[in-house]
Amino acid sequence: MLLKKSLILLTLFFIFSCSAKVEITKPIQVNVASGLKKIPGKYAAYIQTGGWQLETESTSFACSAWTFEADINQPYYNAMKKILSEIFEDITFTENILSKNEISDFGYLAQISILQTSAKANFDFHGTGANFIFFLNSIVSAQNNKGLVFQKNVSAEGLGQEVRNWTCNAQEGARMAVQNSIEQLVDLSSMYLYEGIKKDE
Numbered sequence: 729m730l731l732k733k734s735l736i737l738l739t740l741f742f743i744f745s746c747s748a749k750v751e752i753t754k755p756i757q758v759n760v761a762s763g764l765k766k767i768p769g770k771y772a773a774y775i776q777t778g779g780w781q782l783e784t785e786s787t788s789f790a791c792s793a794w795t796f797e798a799d800i801n802q803p804y805y806n807a808m809k810k811i812l813s814e815i816f817e818d819i820t821f822t823e824n825i826l827s828k829n830e831i832s833d834f835g836y837l838a839q840i841s842i843l844q845t846s847a848k849a850n851f852d853f854h855g856t857g858a859n860f861i862f863f864l865n866s867i868v869s870a871q872n873n874k875g876l877v878f879q880k881n882v883s884a885e886g887l888g889q890e891v892r893n894w895t896c897n898a899q900e901g902a903r904m905a906v907q908n909s910i911e912q913l914v915d916l917s918s919m920y921l922y923e924g925i926k927k928d929e
Contacts, residue, residue: 750798750902756807766817773840777805784851796902832873843867858898860888860905878924884913
């Protein structure tokens, strides 16, 4: 009888909906290759933000009514801004995409644009732990006073795991997935950007 009641309570626990906010309290780590020379010259950069307020979608029955909410816009913006500052000697961050005439008038060699596109997050609970995966996609490009210099689609998949015995509350796993996805996206974006700019010199 006690076992039956426990199973009923456990089932109700999994079925009732609940949401948890994922707070990113530590700065996202960004890495620049050792010995990498900064790109000389005067550049502008526009980093789009505001579009990545994500909720996890459960891929399993257990905890299927749970959601984990993560607003990753600010940590993503901060990480991207930091790495751009580390690979360019002189870069100014703008609040919008400049026209070709504005790029020329302000004396920029080019403007870097990093645009948010699709993003989603999945959550899987398997009884002894939780798995999270965050998918982020963006477009990295550079434009000078003559037009588009280069453009690249960038994708990242950040994984996070947390051991939780029969509880759906696993924010740490979600936080880990957020950090990994942003780190990966920022690193890839900076690599493609560096190669694209240097190739055009």
